[in-house]
Amino acid sequence: MESLVEKRLFKGIYQGKKVFVTGHTGFKGTWLCLWLKSLGAEVMGYSLNPPTTPNHYEALDLGIHSTIDDVRNRQKLKKVMGEFRPDIVFHMAAQPLVRLSYQEPVETMEINIIGTLNVYEAVKNTSSVKAIVSITTDKVYENKEWVWGYREEDVLGGKDPYSASKAAMEVVTSSYRHSFFNLKEYGKSHETLLSTVRAGNVIGGGDWAQDRLIPDIVKASVAGETVSIRSPYSTRPWQHVLEPLSGYLLLGQKLLEREIGFADSMNFGPAPDEDISVEKVVNILKKYWNRISYKIERPKDILHEAGLLKLDCTKARVQLNWNPVWNAEKALSETIEWYKSFYENNKIESFNNLNDFINDSSKQGEIWTIGE
Ligand SMILES: NC(=O)c1ccc[n+]([C@@H]2O[C@H](COP(=O)([O-])OP(=O)(O)OC[C@H]3O[C@@H](n4cnc5c(N)ncnc54)[C@H](O)[C@@H]3O)[C@@H](O)[C@H]2O)c1
Numbered sequence: 001m002e003s004l005v006e007k008r009l010f011k012g013i014y015q016g017k018k019v020f021v022t023g024h025t026g027f028k029g030t031w032l033c034l035w036l037k038s039l040g041a042e043v044m045g046y047s048l049n050p051p052t053t054p055n056h057y058e059a060l061d062l063g064i065h066s067t068i069d070d071v072r073n074r075q076k077l078k079k080v081m082g083e084f085r086p087d088i089v090f091h092m093a094a095q096p097l098v099r100l101s102y103q104e105p106v107e108t109m110e111i112n113i114i115g116t117l118n119v120y121e122a123v124k125n126t127s128s129v130k131a132i133v134s135i136t137t138d139k140v141y142e143n144k145e146w147v148w149g150y151r152e153e154d155v156l157g158g159k160d161p162y163s164a165s166k167a168a169m170e171v172v173t174s175s176y177r178h179s180f181f182n183l184k185e186y187g188k189s190h191e192t193l194l195s196t197v198r199a200g201n202v203i204g205g206g207d208w209a210q211d212r213l214i215p216d217i218v219k220a221s222v223a224g225e226t227v228s229i230r231s232p233y234s235t236r237p238w239q240h241v242l243e244p245l246s247g248y249l250l251l252g253q254k255l256l257e258r259e260i261g262f263a264d265s266m267n268f269g270p271a272p273d274e275d276i277s278v279e280k281v282v283n284i285l286k287k288y289w290n291r292i293s294y295k296i297e298r299p300k301d302i303l304h305e306a307g308l309l310k311l312d313c314t315k316a317r318v319q320l321n322w323n324p325v326w327n328a329e330k331a332l333s334e335t336i337e338w339y340k341s342f343y344e345n346n347k348i349e350s351f352n353n354l355n356d357f358i359n360d361s362s363k364q365g366e367i368w369t370i371g372e
Helices: 005-012 027-038 056-060 074-084 098-103 105-124 161-178 213-222 242-256 278-288 314-320 328-345 350-363
Strands: 018-022 042-047 065-068 088-091 131-135 193-199 227-229 235-237 265-268 275-277 294-296
Touching (some): 027 350, 056 350, 088 242, 098 161, 193 242
Parallel strands (some): 018 042, 088 131
């Protein structure tokens, strides 16, 4: 790995720390492991094989410790965590796709709920763990179809199996925070602070999952096909994967610093005005890579799309001092340029993306870039 200048970030707390990452072979997990490695952490990943071919895990080849196994295998998880003795755990392993959750509801529930339970059980058995950051989603909120952003205190729910499994993960977490990782008992009968983090859909290079707009467009364009865009007017929040990861790492820092008030839930989303239409997105993608091929199919009625869910990120901004850095166009251009380099020059731009993001965050004065 190149320069290790990032070691000073997050007050240098990750340097030399042992970090256990579940879901390390997936899209978000690989970006997190790249960042942790550049911070000087020793990383142990635990998950199944990379979910797609190609994939960011093999492309990066980070040389971290890796165990390929199932989070439903409680004994194995306990054994691997117990032997590694991490300081902090980032739990990301999941069945993360809504559409697949309709086809495989039981498996989705088992992986996302029982898998989470198994991670917490393994932590109970491993006294070295001082912090857990458990990754859920913005879909944990009961969608009231309103225009306001959801706050951490809003009602949980989930109509599709994926959302329900993640809301259930929040309930399981709350129960563990009240029982085994009870805040009043912190420093007495246990030493672990537990948080959940809720972010929406994220974009970035290295994602080849199904039913995600940009990976679908990239895969089709590379295969020489033209993608039909059927909902050009729908708007979505667009956020680069490094944005929530900066939040997860900052929250992890606070937990490791024993700031007990952060053992709670926190939203991480883009600025409220970063919702842009799918049509604008594909135009931006095309501007940066003319190989992108799409055809807009305009619906007759321009109706507001129901079901859009937004996050209110005031808590992260005020309490954690965390802010988004890249706007939608920047996130989209970095993402599409990543795929362009991958397919046309066989180059992996992830480390450069990370450095650019850190530089821009530093210019913006983000707290996690300011050293001691
Ligand atoms: N990508 C997004 O836009 C997004 C948005 C909100 C929340 N999330 C959450 O972030 C996390 C990571 O998502 P992602 O996009 O990187 O998904 P991904 O599909 O790219 O990666 C999933 C990871 O989980 C692992 N995994 C799946 N089933 C497993 C099992 N039974 N045992 C062990 N490991 C298993 C996979 O091997 C992989 O490492 C998930 O918890 C997801 O719900 C993602």
